[in-house]
Amino acid sequence: MTDVQGTDLDIQTQDGVVDAYLVHPADGRPRPGVLFYMDAYGLRPHLRSMADRLAAAGYTVLVPNVFYRLGRTPVVELPEFIDPGADPTIWERLGPVVGSLTPDLAARDAGAYLRRLADSPLVADGPVALTGYCMGARLALWTAAAHPDRVAAAAGFHGGQLATDDPGSPHLGAPNITAELYFGHASNDHSLPPEQIERFEKALTEAGVRHTCEVYPGARHGYTQADTPAYDKEADERHWAALLGLLERTF
Template sequence: MQITKRNIELRVDDSLMRVYLVAPKVPGQYPGILFYSDIYQLGGPITRLADRLAGYGYVVAAPEIFHRLEPIGAIIEPDDLGKMRGNDDARRTAISEYDGDAKAVIEFLKQESLVIPEKIGTMGFCIGGHLAFRAAFQKEIKASVCCYPTGIHSGKLGKGIADTKERMKEIEGEVLIIFGTVDPHVPPEGRQEIIQTLEQAGVSHKILIYEADHTFMRDDGYRYDPVATDTAWSEITTFFKRVLG
């Protein structure tokens, strides 16, 4: 399916938040997806993932997660200095601010004419996987895809310790989590802790584990695995189709 692309602005806490919006070109209404980047924001590897999802028939809204700290349109390079910068931005952002951004984008999607308001999901990568998981605390979110999410098991997200594990019972929708076996950020014991907490909370979930590294879906680095990526996409699109239509 062909897509259209544009940038919109939302105001959150008097900060201008750029949102990259991708939608099917064919007129109609579609499910909406709150789409989160990794710490490097909306560079080509992430916008290509957003574009790909939109092509399956979704309106995808990807906010700049560090809009309070970075200039509009800032793309952080995935090198050593960029990693330091992105991680510092993450540490300097309050968890409540991340949550407020989620609510703002969800409200936008509910009011957007292209979106079926009762069919909203979320998807994210790395820190964005954690943010997508937290977005599921909002009652509007019916389906959440969290790709190699960092910090859920440890509480590492922004300023302070995230209460993500403690709030899992608030999730009403379904969750799909994708892990890599050699991801140093989510070791086996961390994965198991997340799975056990989901089960105890009674959250409807599916866990997929691939023989892959962290960020294996990002197509610009040495950890990229195209085979695992294609397999994961098949699962992701099937999941969204089943839950959101």
């Protein structure tokens, strides 16, 4: 396993300062860049460990706190093991935070994140890849649509609300996407019912987007998150194989 080096940094945007985590192979050589979009639970030890694993595979990975407008990490105090079933107030506190990040704000912030990667001597020249989890899957789609010249590949895992009736629904950006996409849906996910999966894939197909969409049988929303009850080791390892395969094809 390649040794990695991680550091905390700040990124200036039009609306403030984002606290973020950057990790890369310890040799310091420029590597392909990956913008890693967090889930609603935020930038925490588990996400850092996921970014470390990705960096060890040969990438420079940036994980921004996308809720920076409401404060630095942790925006909402959460326990080490996050179980909304045991504490329903978790989502009462997180709901308004998630809702505050509109598609327009997300796309604008993405420009700052992508510039930070482009300016880093640790990132190889050229487009980057995206990966996103839960709400981060929506952010990956909005970013791929808003910045097609900067995004070569995008992945999303156990994403919710990908193809709704909302005018800002992520699937509506499909005609602008030039990246190759991979999406691993959870079969047990109330935030992405079968009709949304069908609508999402139809939008990608009609737009001519190169894509693979798979449903992970038995997996729950959040299956990659080992600090939650939704974690599914088999589905998580399948996610890693799919993500690394996409990145290998891209870079």
